[in-house]
Amino acid sequence: MKIEKVNLVYFSPTKSTKKIVNSIAASFNTEIVDYDYTHKINSKDVPSFGSNELVIIGSPVYGGRVAGVAESFFKSLKGNNTPVVPVVVYGNRDFEDALLELSDYLKENNFKMIGAGAFVAEHSYGREIAGGRPDTEDINIAKLLGEEIKKRLESVTDLSEIQEIKVSGNHPYKERPPVGEPWAPITTDDCTECGICVSACPMAIVSPKNPREITNSQLCIHCCSCIKACPYDAKLFTAEPYKKIKQFLLDNCSSVNKKPKLFI
Ligand SMILES: Cc1cc2nc3c(=O)[nH]c(=O)nc-3n(C[C@H](O)[C@H](O)[C@H](O)COP(=O)(O)O)c2cc1C
Ligand code: SF4
Ligand code: SF4
Structure with a gap:
């Protein structure tokens, strides 16, 4: 056909x-x-x-x-x-x-x-x-x-x-995880306010006026697009849920x- x-x-x-x-x-x-x-x-x-x-x-x-x-x-x-x-x-x-x-x-x-x-x-x-x-x-x-x-x-x-x-x-x-307390990326002093993370965010929650700010953390899907897009490594997750998942992944998924x- x-x-x-x-x-x-x-x-x-x-x-x-x-x-x-x-x-x-x-x-x-x-x-x-x-x-x-x-x-x-x-x-x-x-x-x-x-x-x-x-x-x-x-x-x-x-x-x-x-x-x-x-x-x-x-x-x-x-x-x-x-x-x-x-x-x-x-x-x-x-x-x-x-x-x-x-x-x-x-x-x-x-x-x-x-x-x-x-x-x-x-x-x-x-x-x-x-x-x-x-x-x-x-x-x-x-x-x-x-x-x-x-x-x-x-x-x-x-x-x-x-x-x-x-x-x-x-x-x-498989059940989706329950919705807990909202968490979103933080921004370090290395941020130059270039705005790349603003256009990288699929949920449009990185503030165009101040890209250090997340306008609505509840909408963050933790996709890491803003983090990966930042040329200065100025965005990162520091929240506890992230640390726990990351440790699990390092322990179980990094060597296979x-x-x-x-x-x-
Ligand atoms: C919130 C979230 C949950 C994820 N859950 C899983 C998962 O259950 N199993 C897995 O192997 N990878 C998981 N990943 C990793 C993504 O599936 C993987 O990085 C994928 O390549 C992302 O696709 P993208 O690059 O098109 O955004 C998860 C990533 C995120 C952000
Ligand atoms: S991409 Fe990085 S340096 Fe540019 S505005 Fe966003 S956090 Fe700041
Ligand atoms: S992790 Fe994803 S949804 Fe959350 S602020 Fe960054 S780009 Fe937007």
Whole structure:
């Protein structure tokens, strides 16, 4: 079957999910449409897709689930017997139920899953955990997934000829952590007020007037985009919940190198 267009739809504060979905699309020499929803994840303006389009949809894994802030967005995407490749990207701990969750939302909205993947990337919480991932090998595996999907689509005349894929994960999904006291990054004296973190924040809560200030800590999703974007390392987390998670990751996830998992 002929694919007229490949759509990349993702939420990606620290840009690894973006890298992976782009690599999956690399082997398609058709129109590629980029739907980067990182900075408009609460937008009501959500695209819908036809049956001759492929959609590659990516989310980071937060707490073994699809990023919570993006859940409603993913649930609102509409297909029309549209082939889809859901992808989750995680920081070398585990992706648990995230891929199953994402694929469930898509199947409920008239997408047909023809392949899927769980990829590893540097953990948002620090370079010590999977630093440098996705590396060349990860990118090659993402490209391979894309090539496989392309071959599969080219080998059929109708989507019904492709068997639906099953992914790993459990129902009910892992519980999201309870909402506790708000915490957000602090800013050190190294800040030059360059403003880079203002545009990096997907929740628009770094004050444009004073980038040292977080306007609403309750909205902070702890994505680390502002921290990673700061050229002067002037933003960081010092809050207790962060310290606990970071220590857990250092103890358990810094010396293993998990591999991408493909479902094709
Ligand atoms: C709040 C939060 C929760 C996370 N939870 C997990 C997790 O459960 N398992 C894991 O391996 N990585 C976890 N990560 C790491 C991210 O999944 C990983 O860094 C991913 O590459 C981020 O995607 P992005 O670069 O597209 O933003 C978490 C990161 C954040 C910020
Ligand atoms: S990016 Fe860093 S230096 Fe620039 S305004 Fe933000 S905290 Fe300050
Ligand atoms: S302030 Fe919070 S939500 Fe905004 S970029 Fe920084 S960590 Fe992410």
